[in-house]
Amino acid sequence: MTDATELRRRTQELLRAHPVATTEPTDFLKARFDAGLAWVHYPVGLGGLDAPRSLQPVVDAELEAADAPGNDPRKIGIGLGMAAPTVLGYGTDEQKQRFLRPLWVGEEVWCQLFSEPGAGSDLAALATRAVRDEDSGDWIVNGQKVWTSSAHLARWAILIARTDPDVPKHRGITYFICDMTDPGVEVRPLRQITGEAEFNEVFLTDVRIPDAHRLGAVGDGWKVAQTTLNNERVAIGGARIPREGGMIGPIAQTWRERPELRTHDLHQRLLTLWVEAEVARLTGERLRQQLVAGHPGPEGAGMKLTFARLNQEISGLEVELLGDEGLLYSDWTMRRPDLVDFTGRDAGYRYLRSKGNSIEGGTSEVLLNIVAERVLGLPSEPRNDKDVAWKDLAR
Amino acid sequence: MTDLLYTETEDDLRSAVRSLLSDRADTPSLLARIESDTPYDPQLWKSLATEMGAAGLLVPEELGGQGATHREAAVVLEELGRSVAPVPYLTSAVIATETLLDLAGESADAAELVGALAAGRTVAVLAVPLSAAPGGPVPLTGLTGRVTGVADAAAAQVLLVPTADGLYAVGTSAPGVTVDALTPLDLTRPLAAVTFDGAAGTLLADAAASEAAVRRGLLAGAGLLASEQLGLAEWCLEETVRHTRERHQFNRPVGGFQSLKHRMAQLWLEVVSARAAARNAADALATGDPETALAVAVAQAYCGKVAVHAAEECIQLHGGIGMTWEHPAHLYLKRAKSDAIALGSAGHHRDAVAELVDLRAPAKSMSPRG
Numbered sequence: 001m002t003d004a005t006e007l008r009r010r011t012q013e014l015l016r017a018h019p020v021a022t023t024e025p026t027d028f029l030k031a032r033f034d035a036g037l038a039w040v041h042y043p044v045g046l047g048g049l050d051a052p053r054s055l056q057p058v059v060d061a062e063l064e065a066a067d068a069p070g071n072d073p074r075k076i077g078i079g080l081g082m083a084a085p086t087v088l089g090y091g092t093d094e095q096k097q098r099f100l101r102p103l104w105v106g107e108e109v110w111c112q113l114f115s116e117p118g119a120g121s122d123l124a125a126l127a128t129r130a131v132r133d134e135d136s137g138d139w140i141v142n143g144q145k146v147w148t149s150s151a152h153l154a155r156w157a158i159l160i161a162r163t164d165p166d167v168p169k170h171r172g173i174t175y176f177i178c179d180m181t182d183p184g185v186e187v188r189p190l191r192q193i194t195g196e197a198e199f200n201e202v203f204l205t206d207v208r209i210p211d212a213h214r215l216g217a218v219g220d221g222w223k224v225a226q227t228t229l230n231n232e233r234v235a236i237g238g239a240r241i242p243r244e245g246g247m248i249g250p251i252a253q254t255w256r257e258r259p260e261l262r263t264h265d266l267h268q269r270l271l272t273l274w275v276e277a278e279v280a281r282l283t284g285e286r287l288r289q290q291l292v293a294g295h296p297g298p299e300g301a302g303m304k305l306t307f308a309r310l311n312q313e314i315s316g317l318e319v320e321l322l323g324d325e326g327l328l329y330s331d332w333t334m335r336r337p338d339l340v341d342f343t344g345r346d347a348g349y350r351y352l353r354s355k356g357n358s359i360e361g362g363t364s365e366v367l368l369n370i371v372a373e374r375v376l377g378l379p380s381e382p383r384n385d386k387d388v389a390w391k392d393l394a395r
Numbered sequence: 396m397t398d399l400l401y402t403e404t405e406d407d408l409r410s411a412v413r414s415l416l417s418d419r420a421d422t423p424s425l426l427a428r429i430e431s432d433t434p435y436d437p438q439l440w441k442s443l444a445t446e447m448g449a450a451g452l453l454v455p456e457e458l459g460g461q462g463a464t465h466r467e468a469a470v471v472l473e474e475l476g477r478s479v480a481p482v483p484y485l486t487s488a489v490i491a492t493e494t495l496l497d498l499a500g501e502s503a504d505a506a507e508l509v510g511a512l513a514a515g516r517t518v519a520v521l522a523v524p525l526s527a528a529p530g531g532p533v534p535l536t537g538l539t540g541r542v543t544g545v546a547d548a549a550a551a552q553v554l555l556v557p558t559a560d561g562l563y564a565v566g567t568s569a570p571g572v573t574v575d576a577l578t579p580l581d582l583t584r585p586l587a588a589v590t591f592d593g594a595a596g597t598l599l600a601d602a603a604a605s606e607a608a609v610r611r612g613l614l615a616g617a618g619l620l621a622s623e624q625l626g627l628a629e630w631c632l633e634e635t636v637r638h639t640r641e642r643h644q645f646n647r648p649v650g651g652f653q654s655l656k657h658r659m660a661q662l663w664l665e666v667v668s669a670r671a672a673a674r675n676a677a678d679a680l681a682t683g684d685p686e687t688a689l690a691v692a693v694a695q696a697y698c699g700k701v702a703v704h705a706a707e708e709c710i711q712l713h714g715g716i717g718m719t720w721e722h723p724a725h726l727y728l729k730r731a732k733s734d735a736i737a738l739g740s741a742g743h744h745r746d747a748v749a750e751l752v753d754l755r756a757p758a759k760s761m762s763p764r765g
């Protein structure tokens with residue numbers, strides 16, 4: 001049984017064998033992975049120790065105290081939050097061995113090739129085609145993806161494509177790992193409201209994917225994708241944060257440091273949002289305690305909703321609080337950032353970037369439907385697309 | 396009785412301005428322009444200000460204007476809000492013009508300058524931060540000093556500078572004047588920092604007259620800004636309705652989902668209300684209604700939020716495309732958010748309402764019993 005004491009011991013052993021001061025950060029991360037201290041709930045040999053997930057903070061605290069290097073979730077969030085749990089859940093042994101270590105260490109960045117111009121909320125309607133090449137057994141992929149964050153940095157992508165157009169849309173999809181260096185992959189920057197191009201359009205032309213890079217069975221892609229999407233929503237809304245962590249932090253600090261900006265009106269609005277942010281933090285904390293106690297609650301479905309709304313309202317108030325400075329912006333220069341940052345830069349950036357929080361990873365409207373239907377058990381709206389072959393749907 | 400409707404003349408003016416703007420301020424050219432060194436389109440300004448005479452709407456004929464009123468200027472601003480075109484209309488043709496009109500009876504220089512503004516020959520802006528509110532203290536600069544956040548200063552030939560000695564007209568290219576462009580959140584209304592270093596100017600009014608004139612300018616600006624916010628909100632709603640009718644997901648137009656329909660219906664309600672508030676302010680300004688200050692405060696306490704809400708909904712209901720640079724929705728969001736700070740925040744104007752209708756704040760905030 002791997003308990004907290006055992007984890008502390010192993011962490012200290014790692015730190016002794018690979019002194020932080022003299023070890024290259026990447027080498028340290030590799031050693032940490034091999035010691036099973038990357039994500040302790042993962043299996044032995046894949047960065048974990050089959051330990052309870054709730055014990056991860058024990059390791060993190062020891063490492064933080066030692067000032068050990070970590071990986072940067074802002075750079076590899078899609079890998080950590082989405083690709084990894086899907087590879088773990090559906091991958092073959094070879095796939096797990098091949099992909100998880102460089103993913104966690106940060107040597108290989110991942111992106112998510114899901115959304116298409118015609119398939120956003122209705123992801124299952126996607127039109128990118130994957131056709132089996134009878135001779136080689138490879139899959140030949142053609143189509144267009146869009147809003148692909150970090151595609152310009154990615155080595156690998158999780159990709160869903162249509163392998164059978166003759167069955168209803170949810171059934172004809174297969175899940176792949178796509179090599180972003182394939183000559184048929186073309187990544188074009190898509191500039192965003194913030195001035196930057198964090199996301200991209202990705203054109204796939206005769207991209208060749210070996211069958212060994214399929215995740216899950218042919219036609220099972222929708223089921224596999226649910227694992228990715230559920231984890232994505234947790235990744236976006238579910239991080240553990242200290243009080244005044246996240247979006248409320250900068251505005252609270254500005255309020256304390258700049259009395260000249262204060263008005264009664266802004267004060268009341270700030271306090272309302274501060275309390276909401278604190279309650280959201282507590283809700284997240286309670287959810288984690290439920291998970292540890294083995295009673296995962298449906299509250300998780302709501303976390304991303306709350307996170308998106310609060311991020312938007314708080315940053316919006318921050319722009320107003322700053323007044324004259326809120327009318328300014330740091331820099332509109334078009335660039336392709338090397339990380340996804342929700343709370344960085346200035347208030348204007350935070351305000352604009354947070355508009356995406358209620359769209360990326362499933363829009364708030366779609367998530368509210370999920371809460372209404374799956375949590376509350378309310379009937380869904382009448383649907384006319386479920387039993388029709390994908391090829392017969394209107395587009 | 397306040398007239399909250401549009402006259403036939405106003406409708407004609409609207410059509411003319413709209414067709415000009417749809418010719419000249421389409422999204423691709425707007426996007427290209429706002430990041431260039433010349434965010435303003437001088438041709439567009441010439442057509443709007445001079446050829447259509449929109450710059451002179453507030454100016455009596457004897458001073459070289461059209462002799463129209465704030466009601467017509469408000470219609471122009473609705474259209475400018477719909478197109479978020481970068482033209483110095485609010486700043487020059489409303490705020491600076493109104494300020495000068497207050498002085499034109501006493502000062503020949505002011506009268507001459509307002510004539511040049513009315514003809515669209517000259518652009519003048521008040522050298523105060525865009526956030527300056529009509530009821531607040533007039534932010535003073537000196538002919539040596541610095542003022543930041545001045546809207547449209549880069550498009551202006553003349554700055555109206557409120558100082559402790561009174562109001563000066565100072566040429567932007569005069570010695571001792573530096574106009575440095577800032578990076579604004581709203582690229583369609585450029586901001587600048589203006590530095591005066593022993594600049595020379597023409598004194599238009601003494602301190603007391605200057606303060607009254609500037610307040611009048613800002614009051615008209617705040618009142619008519621509501622019409623810009625109305626036009627902006629209206630565009631956002633129309634565009635969102637159009638998009639959600641066309642965009643299909645789940646084998647049906649997304650606008651058919653009741654949750655989206657209700658959101659757009661709610662927005663419509665807000666736009667209807669904003670229109671009443673904005674027309675009320677414009678009409679009060681036009682007729683010199685004794686309740687003008689209240690009409691303006693109500694419009695500003697209400698319309699800014701509607702514009703921001705409409706722009707935010709526009710992005711959300713567009714989905715991913717609404718987050719892109721190439722779709723114009725972001726221009727509307729940035730304008731709406733900046734407009735919410737411009738000429739006094741909603742909170743500021745609510746405070747003004749509190750004074751005007753005698754609904755005052757508690758004497759002092761109660762401290763929690765310990």
Ligand SMILES: Cc1cc2nc3c(=O)[nH]c(=O)nc-3n(C[C@H](O)[C@H](O)[C@H](O)COP(=O)(O)OP(=O)(O)OC[C@H]3O[C@@H](n4cnc5c(N)ncnc54)[C@H](O)[C@@H]3O)c2cc1C
Pocket residue numbers: 111112113114115116117118119120121122146147148149150199356359360361362363364365366369642644645649652654655711712713714715716718
């Ligand atoms: C910043 C950002 C980063 C992103 N990164 C990625 C990425 O890396 N990889 C990737 O694959 N995708 C990514 N996305 C895409 C994202 O997942 C989609 O934009 C999202 O799913 C919405 O799809 P859509 O844009 O087509 O909007 P649409 O589906 O067209 O939605 C338009 C509107 O209709 C509403 N709507 C749709 N269906 C319903 C319904 N049933 N009931 C009520 N309302 C409904 C939506 O909520 C929305 O308001 C990103 C998006 C953003 C904004």
